[in-house]
Amino acid sequence: MIRRYLSKHDHPLDSLxxxxxxxxxDALLVELKLTKDSEEAERVAALIIELYRQGIHDERQLAILAGGAGRKI
Structure with missing residues (x-):
């Protein structure tokens, strides 16, 4: 019953x-030449999780969107 009140954003992520x-x-770290322990890498990780929760479930799209979000135009 409560599931109808929860958005997809509220569900925990499983191992897949x-x-x-x-x-x-990992692909984005290589592309951006970041180390896993850098502050920028932490921001990228958080952004990837947020994008996934918002419905972006394609690995390549996640990397593209997360990689472009931090770049200045």
């Missing part, structure tokens, strides 16, 4: 979800 996010994160 986290694996997909991890692959997007």
């Amino acid at each position: 979800d986290l694996d997909l996010c991890q692959r997007a994160f």
Whole structure:
């Protein structure tokens, strides 16, 4: 009954979800030449999780969107 009141954003991520996010994160770290322990990497990780929760479930799209969000135009 309570499920109808919860959005998809409120559900916990399972191991498959986290694996997909991890692959997007790892690919983006290589592309942006970031180390895993940098502040920028933490921001990228948080952004990837947020994008995933918002419905972006394609690994490549996650990396593209998260990578572009931090760049200045």
